[in-house]
Each structure stands twice: as structure tokens, then as C-alpha cells.
Amino acid sequence: MKKRILSLWVFFTLVFTFSFSTIAIAETQPEIVGTSAIVMDLETKEIIYSKNIDEKKQPASITKLMTALLLAENKSKTDLLTYPAAALKEEPYSYGLNVHPVTPGDTFTGKDAMDILLLYSGNDIAYMVAENVGGTKEKFITMMNEKAKALGMTNTNFVTPNGLDDNTDDHYTTAYDLSLLLNAAYGNEWIRETMSKKESEVKSTNGPSSIVENRNKLIGVDGNIGGKTGYTEKSGRCLAALYQRNGHTLATVVLGSDYNFPVDTQVFEDTTNLANYGFNAEKEVFKAKNTEISEVTMEYKILPLIGPKKAIKVPVTIHEDISLYSTDLEPEFNSEVGKINIWTLSKDKSIGKATVNIKGYEKQYDIYSGLSNMDIIKSNILYYVLALLVLIIIASLVILIISKINKKRRKKKKSYI
The missing domain is CATH 2.60.410 (Peptidoglycan synthesis regulatory factor (PBP3), Domain 2)
Incomplete structure (x- = not known):
């Protein structure tokens, strides 16, 4: 009876342990709403988490990371960029429409243009950067796609400098490609510095000063050192973000998450879950x-x-x-x-x-x-033993033959005496 009770106790203990282990493993996996996502270690380039990372998606305003990269590579913080009339036609969020009116011909410093581009996500400022860096919007788009190719973004095609996609289905990228863009952005000191700001005071040369806030709600929280938000009806809520903890730097990208208006928390929850998973994940053999x-x-x-x-x-x-x-x-x-x-x-x-x-x-x-x-x-020991025996026999025969020859020579010598 005691043996039966002991056996049952062992059985239920094993079942409980196995069940608990299974639940614990499941809990370590990040549960996100986003339809495409990635976590990459920027030092080793190891992918820690992947979900449809090569599926083509609309990146919305994350596009502005590429616009910012070309601005940083072709202009300085003190350069003046002229605001074109066509920029006023860009949809909100737009600095000239939603923050302070801008007259075509007004100028912005490269520093203020970068701040408005990455913090406030001004669509009109992205257009301004395109014309001032590329000469025309079309030439700038060519520059964007050439840069994407140089970064290894093989599943990316840009059509606009700001990510607006109402009139096109040809503006797309992937979560994996955006992790490569995030890596390039992180490597640029000007962009890295800009993304880390919670707010900035900006102005056009003829306008008043205005405060623009970073739309990345996670900035400065749990190691978040920067990122770029995005949203259109086609793209859903998107966020590309950078994290640093304990000497490690991770790139996280979430595409196609829900826009749970008005609180707008889902994409940030997705990103937080991914970052926590990325820093805690352990490798398997x-x-x-x-x-x-x-x-x-x-x-x-x-x-x-x-x-x-x-x-x-x-x-x-x-x-x-x-x-x-x-x-x-x-x-x-x-x-x-x-x-x-x-x-x-x-x-x-x-x-x-x-x-x-x-x-x-x-x-x-x-x-x-x-x-x-x-x-x-x-x-091959048997072969070597046989080979050794053969060598011994051959050596013995040689010695025997030599001995006989020597005997004959000695006999001949005696017959001559």
C-alpha cells in the first residue's frame, strides 16, 4: 500500500512539475498584437525574436528615419533649409499646419529641422528636407532607395519622404529591413542625440519659438534611448525603438499593431514586451x-x-x-x-x-x-604485425644469403693458399 501511495505521489509530482515548466516557458514568449516584429542585438547582429520579419508592410512615419539619415549625411546642424510652398500641402501632422504657420521661403536650421522631423514627426518638414537635400522630391526618393540598397534593405521601396501612403501601395519595407535602418540611425551621432530628447524648442527664422514633444512615449523608460513612431490607416500603429541595458543595445521593430485610440498604448506595450524578452532571452544549444x-x-x-x-x-x-x-x-x-x-x-x-x-x-x-x-x-594493427613478420623473414633471408656468400668466399680463399 505504501509503495502505491509513493508511486502516485511521484507521478503527480512529475505531472505538476512538467505542467509548471510548460507554463513558465510559454510565459517567456512575448505576446504582441503587432503583425510583424523583430528584436536584434546590434552588436552581434543576432536576431532574438522574429515574427513575419520579411513580410512587406507600410512603415508610415518610421520612413522619416531614412529621411533623417540623408539629412545628417548631407547637411549640418547650422545649415539653413528653405521651406517650399509644396510642403504646405502635406497632411497633418505638419509643423506649418498644426504648430505654427510657416510662410514659403522661411528657413529652418538643420538642427531644428531634424528635431521636428524625428520628435514631432512633421510631414511638411520631411518634404522640406527632401527638396533641400535632393533638389527635388523625386531625386530625393531615388537617394532614399539607393541608401536602402546600400544598407542591405532588399525588401524596401520608398515613394514618399514622410511615409504618407494614401495614394500608393508601392511604399513598403519589412521589420528586418527597418532593423538595419535603426542600426544605421544608431550609428549616426546627430540622429542618436535627437532621438534621445523628450522635447525640443524649435522655430523658423521668422517665426516664434515652439516646443515639440517626442511622440515616442517610451523615451527614457527602462533603457529606451530612441525610436520613431508611425501610423496610417494602411500601416496600423508602428514603432521602431532602440534600447540599452547592461552594455547591450537592441533594435526593436513593431509593425501593424492596433491604434487603441485615444489612449494609444498598444504599440508601446508590444515594444516593452519585446525589449524585456530580448534582454532576458537565453540561447538554446x-x-x-x-x-x-x-x-x-x-x-x-x-x-x-x-x-x-x-x-x-x-x-x-x-x-x-x-x-x-x-x-x-x-x-x-x-x-x-x-x-x-x-x-x-x-x-x-x-x-x-x-x-x-x-x-x-x-x-x-x-x-x-x-x-x-x-x-x-x-x-590496422594486424596489417602492421604481418608487415613486421614479413620484414623479419626478409631480413632473416638476407642475413642467411649474406652468410652463405661469405662462407663461399672464405672457402675460395683457402683453396688458393
Whole structure:
């Protein structure tokens, strides 16, 4: 009876433990409303979380990160940008329509233009930047797409400098491509400095000063050091954000989240969940150390230079765990063995490299032979014993022949005396 009770107790304990473990694992996964999202470590380029990251989406005002990058690369903070008449036709949010009227011909410093572009997200200022940097809006769009290509944004096409997409379906990008753009933005000191501001005092040369606030509600919270919001009816609520904690920098992108007006919290909740997951996620073992990852077949002569040929399968191993973040992306794993001398094989000497690739992330590992030259010798010990016997017999015969020859010579010598 006691044994039955003990068995039942063990059974229910295991069931409870397994159930609890399953729930705990599920809770570590970020639950987001956004239809496309990514978390990337900007130092290693490892993707920590992915959800439809190559699905083409409208980026809305996140587009302005590219506009800002071209502004930073072609103008300075003190350069004056002229406000064109066509900028007044751009839809809200627009500085000239929603903050303070601007007369065509007025100018803004590069610094104020950047602040309005990234904090307030002024659509008219994006148009102004396009004409002042590119000469025309059309030429600037060409510059945007060329820059996207240079950054590796292969699934991106820009049509407007501000992300307005009412009249087009050809303005699109992906969460993965935007992580590359965020990386470039983070690498630009002017943009990085601007995105970190909670507010800024700006003005046109002939207008009064105005305070514009950062639309990124997460700025300064739990390591958020910058970002760019976006919204259109086509795109849904979007946010590309940068985080820093404990020396690590993450890029997070959420596209197609809900705009839960008027509180407008959902995309920020999505982003917070992603950031927390990104900093807490642990890698899983993809290939365990000292396990066989492949094998190579080699031919060699049992006796160096002479003797019959023999084929042997050499197992290839690694001496350290290969660990990766768990995502829906399939790792590409390849190994390449260099030139091998079968007689100098050692389990501790690298014979080539293994490479792991996952969308821009690449890392190499040394690979080793699972056999040593002593293993080769042991596997052919009978051949070597036979070969040794043959050598002994041949040596004995040679000695015997030489001995007989010497005897004959001595006999001949005696007959001449």
C-alpha cells in the first residue's frame, strides 16, 4: 500500500512539475498584437525574436528615419533649409499646419529641422528636407532607395519622404529591413542625440519659438534611448525603438499593431514586451560540443608510400556548444574540412571551420577530427604485425644469403693458399 501511495505521489509530482515548466516557458514568449516584429542585438547582429520579419508592410512615419539619415549625411546642424510652398500641402501632422504657420521661403536650421522631423514627426518638414537635400522630391526618393540598397534593405521601396501612403501601395519595407535602418540611425551621432530628447524648442527664422514633444512615449523608460513612431490607416500603429541595458543595445521593430485610440498604448506595450524578452532571452544549444556534426571519407595507404589503399570515415566534431536564440528562422549550418594528413591526425588539432548563418548573423567555429593517428594505427594493427613478420623473414633471408656468400668466399680463399 505504501509503495502505491509513493508511486502516485511521484507521478503527480512529475505531472505538476512538467505542467509548471510548460507554463513558465510559454510565459517567456512575448505576446504582441503587432503583425510583424523583430528584436536584434546590434552588436552581434543576432536576431532574438522574429515574427513575419520579411513580410512587406507600410512603415508610415518610421520612413522619416531614412529621411533623417540623408539629412545628417548631407547637411549640418547650422545649415539653413528653405521651406517650399509644396510642403504646405502635406497632411497633418505638419509643423506649418498644426504648430505654427510657416510662410514659403522661411528657413529652418538643420538642427531644428531634424528635431521636428524625428520628435514631432512633421510631414511638411520631411518634404522640406527632401527638396533641400535632393533638389527635388523625386531625386530625393531615388537617394532614399539607393541608401536602402546600400544598407542591405532588399525588401524596401520608398515613394514618399514622410511615409504618407494614401495614394500608393508601392511604399513598403519589412521589420528586418527597418532593423538595419535603426542600426544605421544608431550609428549616426546627430540622429542618436535627437532621438534621445523628450522635447525640443524649435522655430523658423521668422517665426516664434515652439516646443515639440517626442511622440515616442517610451523615451527614457527602462533603457529606451530612441525610436520613431508611425501610423496610417494602411500601416496600423508602428514603432521602431532602440534600447540599452547592461552594455547591450537592441533594435526593436513593431509593425501593424492596433491604434487603441485615444489612449494609444498598444504599440508601446508590444515594444516593452519585446525589449524585456530580448534582454532576458537565453540561447538554446543548436549543436552540442563533442558531438559528430559530419564525417569525411578519406583514402590512405595502410603502409605509407606502399601497400594497399583503404577508405576510412573520419567523424567531424566541435569542442564547444553552438548556441542560438530560438526563433522561427532556420539556421544555415556548413562545415568545411581542410587538407588532412591522416598520419598527423589529432583530436585536439583543428581540421577546418563550421559556419552558422542566420540572416546577416554569422559565426565560425573550429572543427576537429573524432579520430587520431593512433586510432588509425590501432585499426590496422594486424596489417602492421604481418608487415613486421614479413620484414623479419626478409631480413632473416638476407642475413642467411649474406652468410652463405661469405662462407663461399672464405672457402675460395683457402683453396688458393
